[in-house]
Structure formats: structure tokens, C-alpha cells
Amino acid sequence: MLIERSTATPAALTSELYIGLMSGTSLDGIDGVLADFSGGRMVVSHHASAPFTPELRAELLALNTPGSDELHRAALAGSGLARAYASVVHSLLERSGLAPQAIRAIGAHGQTVRHRPQEFDGTGYTLQLNNPALLAERTGIAVVADFRNRDVAAGGQGAPLVPAFHRGVFGRAGETMLVLNIGGISNLSVLGADGQVRGFDCGPGNALMDHWCQLHTGQPYDAAGAWAANGQVLPELLALLRQEPFLHKPPPKSTGRDLFNPAWLSSRLKAFAVCAPQDIQATLTEFTALACADDARRHGAGAQTLAVCGGGALNTHLMARLQAACPGLQVVATDTLGLPALQVEAAAFAWLARQAIEGLPGNLASVTGAAGERILGALYPA
Numbered sequence: 001m002l003i004e005r006s007t008a009t010p011a012a013l014t015s016e017l018y019i020g021l022m023s024g025t026s027l028d029g030i031d032g033v034l035a036d037f038s039g040g041r042m043v044v045s046h047h048a049s050a051p052f053t054p055e056l057r058a059e060l061l062a063l064n065t066p067g068s069d070e071l072h073r074a075a076l077a078g079s080g081l082a083r084a085y086a087s088v089v090h091s092l093l094e095r096s097g098l099a100p101q102a103i104r105a106i107g108a109h110g111q112t113v114r115h116r117p118q119e120f121d122g123t124g125y126t127l128q129l130n131n132p133a134l135l136a137e138r139t140g141i142a143v144v145a146d147f148r149n150r151d152v153a154a155g156g157q158g159a160p161l162v163p164a165f166h167r168g169v170f171g172r173a174g175e176t177m178l179v180l181n182i183g184g185i186s187n188l189s190v191l192g193a194d195g196q197v198r199g200f201d202c203g204p205g206n207a208l209m210d211h212w213c214q215l216h217t218g219q220p221y222d223a224a225g226a227w228a229a230n231g232q233v234l235p236e237l238l239a240l241l242r243q244e245p246f247l248h249k250p251p252p253k254s255t256g257r258d259l260f261n262p263a264w265l266s267s268r269l270k271a272f273a274v275c276a277p278q279d280i281q282a283t284l285t286e287f288t289a290l291a292c293a294d295d296a297r298r299h300g301a302g303a304q305t306l307a308v309c310g311g312g313a314l315n316t317h318l319m320a321r322l323q324a325a326c327p328g329l330q331v332v333a334t335d336t337l338g339l340p341a342l343q344v345e346a347a348a349f350a351w352l353a354r355q356a357i358e359g360l361p362g363n364l365a366s367v368t369g370a371a372g373e374r375i376l377g378a379l380y381p382a
């Protein structure tokens with residue numbers, strides 16, 4: 001039998017440079033980072049982002065709800081996403097002056113279009129559209145993708161996956177820290193003083209606010225929350241929104257656009273049709289802040305700091321409402337702790353790719369409820 005030698009370049013095999021790519025439930029576009037893990041710590045050297053084209057965004061959004069010809073459309077959308085990912089990778093290579101061979105691997109999250117991990121009699125699923133083979137082909141770099149399904153197969157939620165990364169970057173010995181990601185959906189990591197980590201999705205992040213803002217102002221999001229800040233919170237609507245059972249479920253739990261979507265909102269707005277859209281926006285912002293704050297208070301005993309990442313950290317009004325609802329905590333953006341809010345999730349997927357390449361687990365059973373820690377992701381070689 002002829003045993004062949006690997007033709008992979010030694011540079012790629014020893015490199016500690018990884019690229020992380022994230023396109024999340026806000027569906028605003030792609031964030032990518034180039035991260036260096038040499039020397040036992042992570043340094044993000046470059047960040048690039050790219051909005052989705054209106055066509056790709058519309059199709060990815062449409063694929064979140066059942067429709068016709070889904071298999072064909074999902075395949076095309078996955079390839080469209082991979083091409084957009086490749087152009088973010090090319091920007092990172094150009095900015096850093098590096099050749100593809102210098103990068104060990106790309107961690108590419110894909111686009112979540114369904115997330116039903118625990119339904120269907122224990123055979124639930126989570127679906128991230130992607131075309132990792134095309135991404136590897138277009139970049140000449142190995143790709144790690146499909147990070148969530150192994151955790152789901154082990155009985156877990158498949159999300160959130162970032163708490164282990166949050167521990168590595170933001171954890172402080174002997175101190176309880178809270179890290180809140182406000183993307184389309186929001187998720188909280190509780191980094192215990194004793195090293196224990198808990199984490200779960202809190203509920204909506206920007207998804208409902210973005211939808212309402214787009215509908216009534218034509219803008220993709222409420223910049224700095226200025227529109228909401230000049231509206232009046234509607235107490236009855238707020239109370240109705242806060243009745244949502246997901247918010248009161250104990251962890252482990254995760255959610256997505258499967259639940260917090262325009263249909264969910266419409267059904268709750270029926271009795272409020274005469275209200276000013278700006279007041280609805282103020283109420284949605286308050287609802288989002290309270291969904292996060294309730295969890296921070298409920299699960300964050302002993303913590304002094306709530307570090308916020310994701311695009312929600314740029315919503316000044318939302319951050320002020322969060323601070324008002326958590327008087328015992330200092331609410332800060334993760335920028336103040338060394339990692340800019342918009343880079344955290346992409347950096348997490350660079351880290352998850354490295355974990356996979358090194359044969360190390362990516363999930364935390366204490367977070368997702370999986371039967372144990374697992375190596376996450378599938379490898380598409382360069």
C-alpha cells in the first residue's frame with residue numbers, strides 16, 4: 001500500500017492565525033476578524049465588515065419562515081453567503097498583507113434560518129446555511145463550519161456557544177462577571193468567581209426594534225436609539241410583551257427568529273393599533289432592555305460589571321435603559337475591556353475554529369445542556 005505524504009504547506013500547519021466570520025440573527029451583514037493565538041493569548045489584529053446586498057438579505061430573511069422551493073433557494077443562498085464571506089476574507093488578507101497560506105483556518109458560522117434544537121421528540125435541529133466548500137475553494141484556506149449540530153446531537157441547545165470564549169477573554173479570577181451579547185437575539189454569559197460558567201439566550205436583541213424601525217422610518221435600525229428615546233413607553237403593551245413564556249423559562253434555553261419575529265409582534269400589537277409608532281419603538285426598546293436586565297439580576301449575584309457586546313452596545317438609549325434597570329451593576333461596552341463590541345462574536349468563531357483544529361471542545365455542557373463537551377465543527381481542508 002502506498003502511503004502518501006501531506007502536501008499542505010508547513011506555514012499553514014504551524015500558524016496560529018485564524019479568521020472568524022459571523023453573520024448573526026440581525027441579518028445586517030458579516031463581521032470578520034483576523035486573530036493571532038500565538039503566545040497563549042488572543043490578539044485581534046484586523047476587523048472587516050460587509051453589509052449583505054439587499055437581495056441576499058431579503059432571501060436569507062425569507063428563508064427564516066416556511067416557503068416554496070426551499071431546498072433550491074437555501075442552496076443558492078448558502079453559496080451567496082459563502083461568496084460574501086470570501087470577500088470579507090480577501091479584505092482581511094489585503095489589509096494584513098498576508099497570503100492565504102499564512103492562515104491556519106477560517107471559522108465560518110453560516111446563517112441561522114431555523115433553530116429548533118429540542119423539538120420533535122428529541123430529534124430537533126438547528127440549521128445554518130453556508131457553503132464551506134465554496135469558501136475554501138475561493139480563499140485557499142481551510143474552513144471549519146457547522147459548529148452547532150454536534151452539541152444538538154449530544155442533547156444540547158446548540159447555543160449559545162460564546163460563553164466559553166467569553167470566559168477566556170473577559171473572565172477574572174475571584175470575580176463574577178456578566179457578558180451580554182445584544183445581536184438580533186440577546187444572550188448572557190455568567191462567568192462565576194469560582195470559574196463556573198452559565199449562559200443562555202435572554203430573548204430579543206435588536207430583531208424587534210430593527211423590524212419596527214425599518215417598517216416606519218425606512219432605516220435598517222434606530223441609530224443610537226434616538227427615535228425610541230423621544231417616544232413614550234406604553235406600560236400595558238410592555239406588560240403584555242413581558243408575559244412571553246420564553247422569558248420565564250429556566251436555562252438551558254436558546255431561541256431565534258423562529259419565535260421573536262414580525263408575526264409574534266403583530267399578534268401582540270393588535271390592541272395597540274392606534275398608538276404612535278415612536279411610542280411602540282420606545283416600548284420595544286424598554287422590553288429588550290428589561291428582558292436582558294431581568295436575567296442579569298436573576299443570575300448575576302455578586303457581579304459588579306455587565307459588559308455588553310454586539311451591535312446593541314452602540315444603541316446609546318438601550319444602554320441607558322439597561323443601566324437604569326441594573327442599578328447595582330456597572331454597564332459598559334466590551335471596548336472598555338479590550339475587545340470592541342462588534343468584534344466579539346467573530347473573534348469567538350476564530351477561537352472555535354482553533355478549538356476544532358486542536359481537537360479541543362467548543363461547547364460547555366453547563367451552558368447548552370449537552371451530555372458533555374464536544375469538539376464542534378466540520379473541517380473543509382484548503
Ligand SMILES: Nc1ncnc2c1ncn2[C@@H]1O[C@H](COP(=O)(O)OP(=O)(O)OP(=O)(O)O)[C@@H](O)[C@H]1O
Pocket residue numbers: 022023024025026027028031181182183184185205206210220221222223224225309310311312314315316342345
Ligand atoms: N449605531 C447604532 N445604533 C443603534 N443600533 C445599532 C448601531 N449599530 C448597530 N446597531 C444594531 O446592531 C445590529 C447588528 O448587531 P450585530 O452585528 O451584533 O448582530 P448579529 O451579528 O446579527 O448578532 P447575533 O448573532 O448575536 O444575533 C444592527 O442590526 C442594529 O440593530
Ligand SMILES: CC(=O)N[C@H]1[C@@H]2OC[C@@H](O2)[C@@H](O)[C@@H]1O[C@H](C)C(=O)O
Pocket residue numbers: 024025112115126158159160161162163181183184185186187201254255256345
Ligand atoms: C442558533 C443561533 O444562531 N443562535 C445565535 C443567536 O444570536 C445570539 C443568540 O442567538 C446566540 O444564542 C447565538 O449566537 C451566539 C454567537 C452563540 O452561539 O453564542
